[in-house]
Amino acid sequence: MKILKLRSGGEMPIVGYGTWTASGDVLENALNEALKSGYRHIDTAYLYKNECTIGKVLNEWISSGRVTRDDLFVVTKLPAYATRPEDVEKYLKESLQNLGLNYVDMYLIHSPFGLFAKDQTDLDTMVIDYDTDHLAIWKVMEKQVDCGRTKAIGLSNFNAKQVQKLLDYSRIKPDNLQVEHHIYLQQTELVDFCRDNGIVVTAYSTLGTKDGKKRLNLNWSKGVPEILENEVVLRVASKHGKTPAQIVLRFTIQKGVVVIPKSTNSQRLVENIQIFDFELDAQDVEDLERQDVGDKGRLWWFTIFAGVKDHPEYPFPKEI
Numbered sequence: 001m002k003i004l005k006l007r008s009g010g011e012m013p014i015v016g017y018g019t020w021t022a023s024g025d026v027l028e029n030a031l032n033e034a035l036k037s038g039y040r041h042i043d044t045a046y047l048y049k050n051e052c053t054i055g056k057v058l059n060e061w062i063s064s065g066r067v068t069r070d071d072l073f074v075v076t077k078l079p080a081y082a083t084r085p086e087d088v089e090k091y092l093k094e095s096l097q098n099l100g101l102n103y104v105d106m107y108l109i110h111s112p113f114g115l116f117a118k119d120q121t122d123l124d125t126m127v128i129d130y131d132t133d134h135l136a137i138w139k140v141m142e143k144q145v146d147c148g149r150t151k152a153i154g155l156s157n158f159n160a161k162q163v164q165k166l167l168d169y170s171r172i173k174p175d176n177l178q179v180e181h182h183i184y185l186q187q188t189e190l191v192d193f194c195r196d197n198g199i200v201v202t203a204y205s206t207l208g209t210k211d212g213k214k215r216l217n218l219n220w221s222k223g224v225p226e227i228l229e230n231e232v233v234l235r236v237a238s239k240h241g242k243t244p245a246q247i248v249l250r251f252t253i254q255k256g257v258v259v260i261p262k263s264t265n266s267q268r269l270v271e272n273i274q275i276f277d278f279e280l281d282a283q284d285v286e287d288l289e290r291q292d293v294g295d296k297g298r299l300w301w302f303t304i305f306a307g308v309k310d311h312p313e314y315p316f317p318k319e320i
């Protein structure tokens with residue numbers, strides 16, 4: 001497994017296991033399979049409500065000696081409805097308790113905009129908190145590193161301008177930016193910006209989040225086929241004797257971007273980590289790069305939160 005070195009000294013495996021939408025016994029079985037197949041980087045979030053299941057499995061693996069805590073790279077996130085300085089410590093402590101761990105390897109601010117939630121399980125009860133203050137939140141994030149609750153800190157769904165502000169004013173720099181990233185939304189400028197500033201980029205929804213799309217009714221504004229049914233992806237897959245998922249994941253890691261595909265299917269999750277025994281050539285890369293349609297390829301506008309586009313820290317263009 002290829003490892004990316006973080007500025008803070010940590011080592012992040014370039015393929016991780018995504019867990020959004022997975023829970024209960026299905027997740028428990030799948031995570032066991034994932035660990036057997038070699039996944040050591042696990043991506044979760046307070047919001048996913050699955051940290052307890054993940055913690056149970058990880059602790060079974062640690063206590064049976066199959067892995068050490070040092071072998072694992074665990075990422076979790078501060079939820080949008082806690083994007084306030086006074087909430088950071090409380091939510092991280094709760095995540096650690098859920099996970100049954102003393103520390104995580106990476107703690108991310110899940111989104112640049114803050115919300116208030118009357119009911120955390122009901123998106124419709126969430127309203128905009130217009131006073132989100134990134135610098136104030138970041139100071140408490142830094143304190144979490146000082147206290148040893150997390151080894152590193154980072155961001156998710158922030159744009160370059162928002163990241164730059166934290167780079168300019170922080171004592172501990174963000175180590176990681178997790179964003180939507182796939183063949184239709186390749187985010188080249190943002191990825192280059194992060195690379196130039198020592199920030200590792202993690203791609204989410206690289207396979208096109210089929211179950212997520214259904215669950216939240218997400219859609220591309222440009223009429224494009226599902227990523228795994230894209231003609232170029234299928235052609236490159238047949239050329240290399242690989243699956244469409246392996247092609248788009250390989251394309252992403254060849255760019256030095258971390259991938260965290262989610263699968264609860266024991267065959268597919270194995271497939272998703274077996275991407276180190278082949279290489280895409282310059283022509284494949286060029287053909288796949290041509291699939292980028294910029295913001296028209298964005299699935300995640302977060303308009304599931306009513307009024308989010310009016311938040312002063314809304315990270316994406318309001319019109320495309």
Ligand SMILES: NC(=O)c1ccc[n+]([C@@H]2O[C@H](COP(=O)([O-])OP(=O)(O)OC[C@H]3O[C@@H](n4cnc5c(N)ncnc54)[C@H](OP(=O)(O)O)[C@@H]3O)[C@@H](O)[C@H]2O)c1
Binds near residue numbers: 209
């Ligand atoms: N920071 C954020 O705001 C944010 C947002 C979204 C996601 N994430 C993270 O990123 C992870 C990945 O993104 P995602 O869950 O949105 O979507 P994804 O990984 O792009 O796609 C998951 C979907 O692809 C299917 N799939 C998996 N492997 C496959 C394969 N080899 N062939 C065909 N289909 C396959 C899965 O079904 P099966 O399970 O049935 O295989 C599932 O329907 C999440 O789980 C989460 O950890 C973060």
